[in-house]
Amino acid sequence: MGQDSSTIEVAIIGAGPIGVELGVAFERLGVACVVFDGGQLGETIRRWPPNTHFFSSPERIAVAGIPIPNLDQTKISGEAYLAYLRSVVEQFDLNLRLYEKVERIDRRDEMFELETNALAGRKSYRCRHVVLATGGMAAPRFLGVPGENLPHVRHIAPDPHTYFRTRLLIVGGRNSAVEAALRCWRVGAKVTVCYRRPEFDREIVKPHLFAEVGMLIRQGQIGFLPERTPVEITPRDVVLAPTSNGEPIDRPLLREPADFVLVCSGFVADMSLFEMAGVELRGQRRIPAWNPETMETNVPGLYVAGTAAGGTQQRFEFFIETCHVHVDKIVAAITGRTAGPTGLGDSRRYTIPRENAES
Ligand SMILES: Cc1cc2nc3c(=O)[nH]c(=O)nc-3n(C[C@H](O)[C@H](O)[C@H](O)COP(=O)(O)OP(=O)(O)OC[C@H]3O[C@@H](n4cnc5c(N)ncnc54)[C@H](O)[C@@H]3O)c2cc1C
Known part of the structure; x- marks a missing residue:
């Protein structure tokens, strides 16, 4: 098995919108992080029916303060969103490990060991902090x-x-x-x-x-x-x-x-990594236990971000726009610093240049 000898400061598991947004936030602060995904970038959205449009408006699903360019100001398709996510990743040159599923997680000596199944074979990593941004739609119900x-x-x-x-x-x-x-x-x-x-x-x-x-x-x-x-x-x-x-x-x-x-009977979340790591899962929906101030689970150093925070959801409480705040909380908890813009952040509040305003 390939062993990555360096220690990863933050491993984010899941390259969906929220995993990517979190990756950008750490990148902006110069914190070394790796984002793993068992599939492609935005794998959950890739599986949507072709040409499905978001119900959410573009400004609510934008990540890391980066506006979504769309020509007609309407709700965008899943395909357009995947292209947008790719441009965000490229802009920040995120360290993504795609088609690399995390299959084991162990906590040892206050560190985490991850074992992955990558295209090139099995690999293992040591990490100081882990964020599970694994989503809530792993398989149809x-x-x-x-x-x-x-x-x-x-x-x-x-x-x-x-x-x-x-x-x-x-x-x-x-x-x-x-x-x-x-x-x-x-x-x-x-x-x-x-x-x-x-x-x-x-x-x-x-x-x-x-x-x-x-x-x-x-x-x-x-x-x-x-x-x-x-x-x-x-x-x-x-x-x-x-x-x-x-x-x-x-x-x-x-x-x-x-x-x-x-x-069309909905989807279920895969909470197996949470279970393996010792996270308490509550009720039939298997909602992980987490601290609302920090998003840290009951396992120290292990955080949850995005829709995974709701386990298998019945009525959607966690979706992209309600999860941007997870990024702020996790960054503050791990680094003690403030994340850069999340969601559409401050970039939405543009100011009219002084010379135009005065004329
Ligand atoms: C038809 C349809 C329409 C929707 N419309 C909207 C909408 O309008 N607005 C909205 O906010 N939401 C919408 N959703 C839900 C939307 O897909 C989720 O809100 C969004 O994808 C959640 O983002 P996330 O980053 O939390 O998780 P996800 O996007 O689910 O990302 C999780 C990622 O983790 C990866 N992963 C999981 N386990 C592992 C592992 N062990 N190792 C490595 N990688 C792993 C998965 O491959 C996946 O890429 C819709 C869903 C459907 C089906």
Whole structure:
């Protein structure tokens, strides 16, 4: 196994928006840090359905005070954001180790030992501080019903054209399900949505999606099967059980024919590194224990940043714009200094040059 002999001051695990923002903050202060990712830069966003646009406005998802250039002042796509993240990394020449998954973490003599699985083989590192910025969307949440692994069933929406002139059953009732229903219907799929609740939740589904899907359902353009949940998927149809309060009840089953099935039932976080390091994980959502002033976990020297702080989230409390503050706290806790701009920081408050202001 390759051993990196030098000690890393700060190892950040996860090169998503918040891991990158933290890397820039340390870089600006001259603190040696390495950012690891098991996939590419922004791996979570890479897995989004193609051409998905952020719900958040660009200024809220900008990192390290660097504005996101976009030509039409609208919400940007995941692809545009990946290009932006790359430009941030290049600008600060961050020390990234991509396609290098951290598989083991041990705390010894007040230091951490990391073992990674890189393209070139296994490696180990010694680090003084570790930040877990591993995100909260490691894998789709499976329904756990027979047939869910059949080839015509997906858990992340592909390019909507995949479903042109086919019967598509979408399972779910949150933003991803509703957005997929609208996009697939627009490219000529015959879409039916099955949801375990009687109606979509206005508090969760974005207003513009809610209004549009409601109208198309009322017009009969998109099918809607409320209070139903799949209990089996076959190559020809999906067996649906009636539900009450979201839970299956003992009533006759329904068979809904479908050529393809798209299960949009959310994602789960991978908290295995937290567990391995001895971080206390609370409840079903496996929320790590952390100090709200510093983001340090119950393991001294081990911090959490970004959406990982919420474990597996049900209602999104942690997303990019609510996590910039983690960067400030961690930098202050480790260095005793103030991080440079985070989010869009001060760069948003531009001043009119004096000569223009006076004229
Ligand atoms: C369709 C869709 C739309 C969304 N829209 C928005 C939106 O509008 N606004 C918003 O704020 N959020 C949105 N989100 C959620 C968004 O993806 C997250 O908020 C964001 O990615 C979180 O950033 P993060 O840095 O905390 O973690 P992530 O971006 O999840 O980054 C974590 C990184 O850690 C890496 N990693 C994990 N484990 C290891 C390991 N053991 N070793 C090495 N690397 C590891 C992963 O590969 C990943 O790159 C959306 C999500 C989806 C699916």
